Amino acid sequence: MSDHREQNRADQQRWLETTFGKAVKKSPERRASFATTSGIPLRPVYGCGDVKPGLHERLGLPGEYPFTRGVQPTMYRGRFWTMRQYAGFGTAEESNKRYRYLLQSGQTGLSVAFDLPTQMGRDSDHPRARGEVGKVGVAIDSIRDMATLLDGIPLGTVSTSMTINATGGILLALYQAIGEKQGVAPDQLQGTIQNDILKEYAARGTYIYPPEPSLRLITDIFAYTAKVMPKWNPISISGYHIREAGSTAVQEVAFTLGDGIAYVEAAVKAGLDVDVFAGRLSFFFNAHNNLLEEVAKFRAARRLWAKIMKERFKAKDPRSMMLRFHTQTAGSMLTAQQPENNVARVTIQALAAVLGGTQSLHTNSRDEALGLPTEDAVRVALRTQQIVANESGVADVIDPLGGSWAIEALTDEIEGRAEEYLRKIDDLGGMVQAISKGYVQREIQEAAYAWQRQVEKKEQVVVGVNAFKSEDPPVPVMKVDPALEEQQVRRVKALRAERDNAAATRAVDALRQAARGTENLMPLVLAAVKAEATLGEVSDALRDVFGEYRETVVL
Known part of the structure; x- marks a missing residue:
């Protein structure tokens, strides 16, 4: 050779x-x-x-260490990736209609978007929730809302992803409670909660508690799902939002895996056996426009994680070394100008994800730079996946670009550069310290600034934005009816008037007391939501004990 x-x-x-x-x-x-x-x-x-x-040796074969060529021996020759369109807006009733529409259109898994109050642990009638209820996702205040959201959806057969972090344990408990009401045992429920708080501190901002108690909640969820919900993925370690904040592909790999290392370390420190929980860890990546770099990025991430788990954490089970990931196409690459062009962008990005070996995929809708997606735009986005799957032929061969000299050289280069970042993070004391010192935020900010300068100087062409401009006809934009907020506020107030308030208070007080100790909090969260305590009440009980995180501004 x-x-x-x-x-x-x-x-x-x-x-x-x-x-x-x-x-x-x-x-x-x-x-x-x-x-x-x-x-x-x-x-x-x-x-x-x-x-x-x-x-x-670096390539291996599909389903075998180091998993460069895929985590499953058959990949898409066995079955296609899960087509999981992210959706949620307004009230639980409105979102439930969209989920049923997507499932009828051929979607194979649910992906739930929650509004900002739900993400931040505030009930819809909280003063800080005003104007935000149901705007960027669905409002979920209680077990009654969750029952409405999932009405008519068979939780025993549908896999559900929930993009939720600081309140992830509460939404997981609500999901389990509704599953039980449907007659589905917890050990049969399938899905994922994002539950990745570190990237919130670095790139997104929907955090509540400081890092230490947040990591406790995450490891509690690891232990709980391993015992009670073994088919559930307790975390989706997310590079998506890191990339949306402006990082490069290399930084996306490095900072995502850096977060993953921190979670594994926290779980091992809490006494969990790495081979008990690591096989259920999942990841979430972004798919950008540069097809060759993106394909190489996914392959490099998979290989590097396998090596980290084997060499750093001494994992023995091959499943503990597999990087299984969901992909979403790049929202930051969508343009408000000439939005029809976004169909082409999303197609390229989806193709990169499939060529890179994703396990599930969300394709953005062409109108999302303007507002929440319309039903027509959502259908085109789903059809894009279905065309890639059924008509392009790329799903018929495992890792079809494997062995391309360009792809292999880029895979090696991304892996090597990501390893350099991970060494720097180790030198700083780990990911929590790197974030606390502003290192991660600064790196992302500088990359975002560099990209923006390239666009402004026309060194990077963005069709319809800085080149090939034209006058755009008006585009229909979906708007959430403001009346839905008042409807949701009335609903949560009615809940408090109708429920057994003494039972709800006892359950919340028990959770607050347990938070001062060391026991696993998930059973107490489950008891609280079953007693019809609201999401805000459960979150506030933990705020009383853990306090709230105050961001360090990085300039």
Whole structure:
């Protein structure tokens, strides 16, 4: 192999100086240099000489360590990825209609978006909730709302993802309670809660409690689901929001895996066996426009995580080393100008996710830069996935770009650069310390600024924004009826008037007392929501004990 590599390098050098060199001298390239969004230089052509020795060992085979080529032996030849369209708005009734519509249209899993008050642990009638109820997701205040949200949806067969973090344990308890009402045992429920608080401190902002008690809640959920809900993924470690905040692909991999390391360390420190919980960890990545870099990113992340789990945490079970991930196409790449162009962008991004081996996928709707997606736009987004799955042919071969010299060189480069970031994070004392010191935030901010400058200088073309402009016809935009907020406020007030308030108070007080100790809090959260305590009341009980996090401003 080394002879082939040396010969390839020699052939490429000759080609650069002769055939290529003459062509460029006659007709210059479009740019002085080419690079990915992470700043990785791109050669004009790749060959075996551009890939590090030992490719066979780094590749492996599908379903086998180091899982570069996929975590399942059959990948999409067995079944397609889960098509999971993220949705939620207004009241539980309105969102339930959208979920039924999506399932009837061929969606294979639910993905629930919650409004900001729900994410921040505030009931809809709280003063800080005013104007935000039901705007960016569905409002869930109580077990009654959850029952309405999931009405007619068979929880024994449908897998549900819930994008919720600080209040993740409460929503998980509500889901379990409704499953039991449907006659579905907890050990049969399938799905994921995001439950990734570290990226909230670094990139998004929907946190409530300080890092230490937040990590306690997360490890409590790890232990609880391992025992009670073994088919449930207790966390979706999210690079998506890190990338949406402006990071590069390399930073997305590094900071996501850095968060993952912190969660595993916290769980091991709490006494959990890594092979008991690690097989249920899941990840959540962004799919951007640069198809080659994105495919390489997913493969690099999978290989690097496998190595971390095997070498750093001494995992023995191969399932503990598998990086299983959901992907969402890039909301930050959608444009309000010429929104129909977003269909093409989303198609490229979805293709990158599939070529990279995702386990589930959400495709953004063309109108999401303008508002919540309309039903027509959602249908086109889902159809995009179905066309990639059924008509493109890319799902018929496992890791179809594996062995491409360009893909393998980029995979190696992203992996190596992400490892450099992880070493820096270790030097700073781990991910919690890196975030506390502002290192992660600063890196993301600088990357976002660099990208914006490239767009402003037209070094990066964004079709319809800084090039190929045109006048756009009006686009129908979905708006949430303001009356839904008042309806939700009346509902939560009616709950407090109708329930057994003494039982709800006892359950919340028991949770508050337990939070001062060390026992697992999930059974007490479950008891509280079954007693019809509201999400805000449960959150406030924990606020009383844990306090609230105050962000350190990074300039």
